[in-house]
Amino acid sequence: MTMAARKVQLDERQIALIARALGDPRRVEILREVGAAKTTCPCCQLLESQSITAATLSHHMKELENAGLIDVIREGKTARYAVRRDVLAAYLKDLAKI
Amino acid sequence: MTMAARKVQLDERQIALIARALGDPRRVEILREVGAAKTTCPCCQLLESQSITAATLSHHMKELENAGLIDVIREGKTARYAVRRDVLAAYLKDLAKI
DNA sequence: CCATCTATTCGATGGTTGTCAAATTGTCGT
DNA sequence: ACGACAATTTGACAACCATCGAATAGATGG
Numbered sequence: 433m434t435m436a437a438r439k440v441q442l443d444e445r446q447i448a449l450i451a452r453a454l455g456d457p458r459r460v461e462i463l464r465e466v467g468a469a470k471t472t473c474p475c476c477q478l479l480e481s482q483s484i485t486a487a488t489l490s491h492h493m494k495e496l497e498n499a500g501l502i503d504v505i506r507e508g509k510t511a512r513y514a515v516r517r518d519v520l521a522a523y524l525k526d527l528a529k530i
Numbered sequence: 531m532t533m534a535a536r537k538v539q540l541d542e543r544q545i546a547l548i549a550r551a552l553g554d555p556r557r558v559e560i561l562r563e564v565g566a567a568k569t570t571c572p573c574c575q576l577l578e579s580q581s582i583t584a585a586t587l588s589h590h591m592k593e594l595e596n597a598g599l600i601d602v603i604r605e606g607k608t609a610r611y612a613v614r615r616d617v618l619a620a621y622l623k624d625l626a627k628i
Numbered sequence: 629c630c631a632t633c634t635a636t637t638c639g640a641t642g643g644t645t646g647t648c649a650a651a652t653t654g655t656c657g658t
Numbered sequence: 659a660c661g662a663c664a665a666t667t668t669g670a671c672a673a674c675c676a677t678c679g680a681a682t683a684g685a686t687g688g
Contacts, residue, residue: 454549585636648671652668
């Protein structure tokens with residue numbers, strides 16, 4: 433339990449959103465790449481590694497953000513992403529209760 | 531790490547199957563109920579608690595079994611289910627690496 | 629053998645969703 | 659103000675999927 437990991441409480445609705453977001457392999461792959469980035473991950477970088485159009489990528493990022501799995505930091509022209517590890521951990525913890 | 535928890539190795543394909551299976555709230559609810567049962571959970575019991583037809587339930591159980599998340603034990607007329615907690619744990623462990 | 633019970637399979641359907649091309653918005657430098 | 663660049667939104671489409679009713683399979687008891 434790190435200092436930064438404030439208590440995250442997920443309601444049923446968000447759990448469903450997260451589960452759905454993780455249900456698509458492409459989104460999981462994107463999430464892994466965002467999580468693997470040294471700093472925050474810029475949008476254009478994801479476009480290079482994933483073989484999809486910008487429109488599709490944007491759609492997936494919105495789903496991930498909507499589920500609360502990523503934070504979006506907009507800096508001028510570009511957008512950067514960061515994994516909400518506290519949210520992910522809370523989701524996994526909930527599933528682990530099964 | 532219990533004695534019974536033999537090492538479970540998930541390939542990319544199974545991870546995708548599990549993620550998809552967990553992507554539907556109804557299946558998660560079913561999985562929770564199976565996991566909460568004192569012994570193994572009979573099919574007909576699930577039919578009572580979940581408000582779906584037998585056909586739909588059967589479909590969901592197949593998805594869960596296909597993902598490796600449950601074991602199916604057939605005893606005469608009835609079918610009983612048990613959560614594969616080792617598989618679930620392996621999946622969660624993989625996601626936790628993000 | 630037949631009736632009954634449990635569970636699965638089949639066929640169909642309405643809704644969801646991943647994907648793209650094109651148009652749009654927003655930002656920066658010149 | 660204008661052009662170039664980054665990202666989002668829109669509209670459309672094909673594929674997928676949860677769901678159901680009906681038909682089928684399999685087991686049990688009389």
